[in-house]
Amino acid sequence: MRHPVQLRRRTWASIGLVIGVGLPLPAVAQSSEAPPARAVPADFADFQQEISPLVLAARPAEAKHWRQIEPALHQLALAHADRLAMLPADARVATLARLADYIDARRxxxxxxxxxAADRNVIGLLDPARGLDPQEVTAIAAAYGARSAVFKQDPATGESIADxxxxxxxxxxxxxxxPNGTTIVVLGHGLPTEIQSYSIRFERLADTLLTAAGVAPAGATEPASGETAGAPVDLGGLVLVCDDCFSADFLVNLLDRLEAECRRRGRPxxxxxxxxxxxxxxRYGRADVGAKFVPHFWKDVIELFYVRQPHPEAVSLAGFFDAVDGMMYGYxxxxxxxxxxxxGWRLVEPDLVQDPVVFVPLTEADVAELRRILGLPADAPVARWLDVG
Incomplete structure (x- = not known):
């Protein structure tokens, strides 16, 4: 079986998927006057051209760091576009600058x-057709002292996709x-609503996670084993890593489902x-295709945290914010x-642009702070997760 260290020694033929266009970092504008046409452009390119220069004038940022949080600021602004539209132009820019600070603080x-990390569980799910070998997950897990179990259909055994x-x-x-946490790694094909390789919809994965936390799945007529009415739900020990098409959209659907089900069942x-x-x-995902289908994101994770020596004692989100993001931005x-x-950055080949994103949970105190920044009522609905770029 192939060892992860071989990834960088191959010659890959790249498949072409059009996934959107990034623009160079806009120059800092001298005026703080916001454009009158719309508070938050829906299109990211328009946000870069119309809004980013105003925020940078109010809150200067180093180019590399700004391009890391700029898409996250756009997403947060879109989520609260109605509120931002109610503000005068200068107040809107000031609020966007404070939201950028808020994202930085959560990062x-x-x-x-x-x-x-040591003693952590790592569970992998690999594409059945031309997906990576299980060693591409088990070897990197073992290098950090983690336990691993990897699932991939083997037609020779007679097991089905459903199995x-x-x-x-x-x-x-x-x-x-x-108690030491679990990391779930999904590599393959995806849609906004499902892990396409195995037809696992976000609702089903959400129900699985909630059942593990002692919450009966949606539609259940009986409580889950050990379920206590009104008991809090804590999924903070979990990290999900998805490297497939539309993975950000899938994870947003998953997070929203988890939050909605807790609220519906009266579980804090x-x-x-x-x-x-x-x-x-x-965005579509990008992969190199040789004998195997090698997603760019996971390939870079292996290169940075397994192939390169010495590797750190553990890999935290900081490594994804910095090293992985930096390598991915080169595509x-x-x-x-x-x-x-x-x-700034010059677009060379739009088809290769991918740009990963991290979603972190928000505490009640975090949510209260976000409401204060936006001037929202204390009971205004605010998601318990945040895209931090």
């Missing part, structure tokens, strides 16, 4: 959350409550899981230098 606060999906979900259900939510998407909102773009510094 800093979550940076040390472990993804690969593998059931076994994977059973493993997730059993491992999710582990302590924490949602951390989620890492190999592809940003509305399809080239840096623009001025005065010895990177001042």
């Amino acid at each position: 800093a606060g979550s940076a040390q959350i472990p993804v690969l 593998v999906a059931d076994a994977f979900l059973a493993a997730v259900r059993a491992a999710a409550p582990a 939510l302590v924490s949602l899981p951390v989620c890492v998407a190999g592809t940003n909102h509305g 399809g773009r080239a840096p623009i230098f001025a005065g010895g510094r990177i001042t």
Whole structure:
């Protein structure tokens, strides 16, 4: 079986998937006057052109860091576009600057959350057709002292796609409550509503995670084993890593479902899981295809945290914010230098742009702070998760 160290020694033929266009970092505008046409453009390119220069004028940021949080600020602004539209132009820009600070604070606060660490469980689900070998997950898990179980259909055994999906979900259900935490890695094909390789919809995965936390699944007529009415639900020990098409959209659906089910059942939510998407909102994934289908995101994870030596004692979200993001940003773009510094990015090959995203859970205090920034009532609905870029 192939060892992960071989990934960088191959020659890959790249498949072409159009996944959107990134733009160079806009120059900092001198005026603080907001455009009158719309408070928050729905299109990210328009946000970059119309809004980002105003925020940068109010809150200067280094080019590399700004391009990391700019898409997250756009998503947060879209989520609260109605409120932002009610503000005068200068107040709207000031609020967007405070929201950028808020995103930065959540990034800093979550940076040390472990993804690969000693005694952690790692559960993998690999594409059945041309997906990676199980060693591409088990070897990197073992390098950090984690336990691993990987699921991939083997037609030679007679197992069906449904059989593998059931076994994977059973493993997730059993491992999710582990005291040292569980990381779930999904590599393959995806849609906004499902892990396409195994036809696992987000509702089904959400029900599995909630059952593991002692919550009966949706539609159940009996309580889950050990379920206590009104008991809090804590999924904070979980990290989900999905590297497939539309992984950000799938994870948003999953997080919203988890929160909605807790609310519907009257269960206080302590924490949602951390989620890492190999592809940003509305984006196809990219992969190198040789004998195997090798997603770019996971290939870079292996290169950074397994192939390169010495590797750290553990891999936390900080490694994804910095090293993984930096390597991924090189796909399809080239840096623009001025005065010895990177001042922007030039689009070279749009088809290769992918840009991962991390979602972190928000505490009640975090949500209260976000309401204060936006001037929302204390009971205004606010999601318990945040895209932090």
